[in-house]
Amino acid sequence: NADIAMYKSKDLGKNNFHFFTEKLNDEIQEKIHLQRLMSSALEEGHFHLYYQPKVDIKSNKIVGCEALIRLIDPIHGLIPPDKFIYLAEENNFIIPLGEWIIEEATRQLKSWENTPLQDLRLAINISGVQFKDKQLIPTLQDAIGKIDKNKLEIELTESVLMTDFDDKLDIIKKFKDLGLRLSLDDFGTGYSSLSYLKKIPFDTLKIDKSFIDDLQNKKDQSFVNMIVTIADELELDVVAEGVENKEQLEYLKRMKCEQYQGYYCSKPLPAKEFEALFLDHTCH
Numbered sequence: 001n002a003d004i005a006m007y008k009s010k011d012l013g014k015n016n017f018h019f020f021t022e023k024l025n026d027e028i029q030e031k032i033h034l035q036r037l038m039s040s041a042l043e044e045g046h047f048h049l050y051y052q053p054k055v056d057i058k059s060n061k062i063v064g065c066e067a068l069i070r071l072i073d074p075i076h077g078l079i080p081p082d083k084f085i086y087l088a089e090e091n092n093f094i095i096p097l098g099e100w101i102i103e104e105a106t107r108q109l110k111s112w113e114n115t116p117l118q119d120l121r122l123a124i125n126i127s128g129v130q131f132k133d134k135q136l137i138p139t140l141q142d143a144i145g146k147i148d149k150n151k152l153e154i155e156l157t158e159s160v161l162m163t164d165f166d167d168k169l170d171i172i173k174k175f176k177d178l179g180l181r182l183s184l185d186d187f188g189t190g191y192s193s194l195s196y197l198k199k200i201p202f203d204t205l206k207i208d209k210s211f212i213d214d215l216q217n218k219k220d221q222s223f224v225n226m227i228v229t230i231a232d233e234l235e236l237d238v239v240a241e242g243v244e245n246k247e248q249l250e251y252l253k254r255m256k257c258e259q260y261q262g263y264y265c266s267k268p269l270p271a272k273e274f275e276a277l278f279l280d281h282t283c284h
């Protein structure tokens with residue numbers, strides 16, 4: 001294997017060999033770089049929330065948004081969450097970061113009060129690791145003391161629910177007691193279990209992008225139809241994720257899906273650009 005380099009380390013004595021792959025080395029370097037970057041990024045203001053519109057399919061109006069985190073590296077530029085959230089979860093940095101996300105989202109909602117954006121709902125993503133944070137409920141309580149509580153929504157993925165279900169359910173019930181809205185993100189992926197829907201008081205189902213990608217496919221149409229029907233039966237709102245073109249939107253309209261999110265309207269945008277998009281026009 002050309003990738004593998006074998007080193008005889010002088011420092012470690014004659015019989016010690018270090019095996020490693022160049023690739024692994026690169027990954028470790030990247031991990032170290034990211035960890036270093038993240039540890040100072042909160043203080044230095046390198047984390048940003050971007051906002052992606054949620055659009056009402058009937059009226060084409062923007063009715064809400066999802067806050068999505070970005071890390072802006074002064075040298076390498078924008079780093080998407082898939083690159084660093086897992087790392088932040090590994091070393092629990094997601095706990096202070098998660099608190100910052102809640103506070104920042106609250107500041108954003110506050111700044112939209114008494115503006116044309118005042119009716120928008122804002123959703124944040126919460127990681128399973130944040131459930132370990134004793135400050136999570138107090139932080140949320142503090143947040144909703146400052147804003148209209150049903151404007152703030154929490155998105156959870158099914159994977160969050162796969163471990164320590166009962167403990168997590170207790171905390172989720174506290175979210176609801178606080179008056180927050182609750183969405184099941186990436187619905188249909190992972191270990192979708194209808195019992196989650198039975199046990200947890202969700203307000204919204206978000207249909208995963210993987211079902212939307214090939215909506216000309218009959219099977220995918222059936223899945224989306226099924227999810228819309230489940231949502232309708234359970235009186236939940238339903239949002240399609242990852243809508244990229246007019247054809248997909250037409251299918252969703254026919255299926256009576258209520259809302260969508262996707263590049264067809266807009267990518268996630270910095271707050272100022274999101275505000276401009278909202279003020280400028282409706283989506284298509």
Ligand code: C2E
Binds near residue numbers: 085126244
């Ligand atoms: P998610 O919560 O399911 O967010 C939707 C992802 O789909 C976002 O990726 C968004 O940019 C992307 N997306 C939306 N519409 C389209 C589309 O039409 N086409 C394509 N190709 N992609 C689309 P993003 O921002 O990279 O986030 C990825 C994931 O990282 C999120 O998935 C979420 O699980 C996690 N994440 C993002 N922000 C946060 C955060 O603040 N906290 C936590 N705990 N996780 C976050």
Ligand code: MG
Binds near residue numbers: 066125155185
């Ligand atoms: Mg989400």
Ligand code: MG
Binds near residue numbers: 185186206208241
């Ligand atoms: Mg999602």
Ligand code: MG
Binds near residue numbers: 186
């Ligand atoms: Mg996702």
